[in-house]
Amino acid sequence: MAELPLAGRRALVTGAASGIGRAIARALARDGAAVAVTDLDGRAAQATAAEIGLPAIGLGLDVTDAAATACVLEEAAARLGGLEIVCANAGVSSMRPVVDLTEAEWDHNLAVNAKGVFLTDQAAVRRWLADGTQGVIVNTASLAGKIGVPLLAHYSASKFAVVGFTQALAREVAPRGIRVNCVCPGFVRTAMQDRELVWEAELRGMTVDEVRAEYVSLTPLGRLEEPEDVADAVAFLASDRARFITGEALNVTGGVRMD
Numbered sequence: 001m002a003e004l005p006l007a008g009r010r011a012l013v014t015g016a017a018s019g020i021g022r023a024i025a026r027a028l029a030r031d032g033a034a035v036a037v038t039d040l041d042g043r044a045a046q047a048t049a050a051e052i053g054l055p056a057i058g059l060g061l062d063v064t065d066a067a068a069t070a071c072v073l074e075e076a077a078a079r080l081g082g083l084e085i086v087c088a089n090a091g092v093s094s095m096r097p098v099v100d101l102t103e104a105e106w107d108h109n110l111a112v113n114a115k116g117v118f119l120t121d122q123a124a125v126r127r128w129l130a131d132g133t134q135g136v137i138v139n140t141a142s143l144a145g146k147i148g149v150p151l152l153a154h155y156s157a158s159k160f161a162v163v164g165f166t167q168a169l170a171r172e173v174a175p176r177g178i179r180v181n182c183v184c185p186g187f188v189r190t191a192m193q194d195r196e197l198v199w200e201a202e203l204r205g206m207t208v209d210e211v212r213a214e215y216v217s218l219t220p221l222g223r224l225e226e227p228e229d230v231a232d233a234v235a236f237l238a239s240d241r242a243r244f245i246t247g248e249a250l251n252v253t254g255g256v257r258m259d
């Protein structure tokens, strides 16, 4: 029987208690990795890890906290016996026209989505440069990291930051054999989308069903995206099958974006 593509690898995923992060954790485990499921909601992280089954572990982690991020990454590596894959996926959103956007909303989106990716990746790279691991990072950016999306200017800014950071870090660490990529999902069926549907419907004077139908009509493959659609792309990028791919921002959108 062929060996699983991630057999023997140890992985950490942030924001992994729900939605895309949970699907990533499950896909990595399916492909043979031992996974540390981390999330702001530590209990939910543990529940997701229990659902995946041993050797998965669940840990609380707020990715805006630099010390906690470094500490949890080291704890995960100690408990799993090493660490070769890191997926910085945690993210938040809100919807507001720029004229009404508050500083607090701007700061929160940038703190979780952009700084959180920086802190997670930095902790991983510090460890790998010190011990020589040729690790792999996959960050979660967005369709909104390729094109500015109305009502999501702050979120778009944070996701453009993820794409730029991914490219810069990929160039920095390529000589050490470390790969860094990101995925750019489209309209994915998660709790985040459920919240956005309600906000967008209200802000645009539409019904939730009308907004959802618009998402589908904007998607050439003709349906909403599932978390597993993103997770399978992440599992591929984390595997040796993607051994010559670094600095990419891979669209996983059903054709919404093609650049």
Ligand SMILES: NC(=O)c1ccc[n+]([C@@H]2O[C@H](COP(=O)([O-])OP(=O)(O)OC[C@H]3O[C@@H](n4cnc5c(N)ncnc54)[C@H](O)[C@@H]3O)[C@@H](O)[C@H]2O)c1
Binding pocket: 014, 015, 016, 017, 018, 019, 020, 021, 038, 039, 040, 041, 061, 062, 063, 064, 089, 090, 091, 092, 093, 112, 116, 140, 141, 142, 143, 184, 185, 186, 187, 188, 189, 190, 191, 192, 193
């Ligand atoms: N849903 C979509 O349509 C979509 C599209 C493109 C990109 N994304 C991105 O995918 C990622 C996952 O989103 P999702 O749709 O699964 O959302 P979600 O709300 O279902 O899950 C996000 C998870 O991140 C966690 N989280 C929030 N703040 C955190 C923090 N400070 N530290 C650690 N964890 C934190 C939450 O507890 C939650 O479990 C995000 O980066 C999001 O921006 C989502």
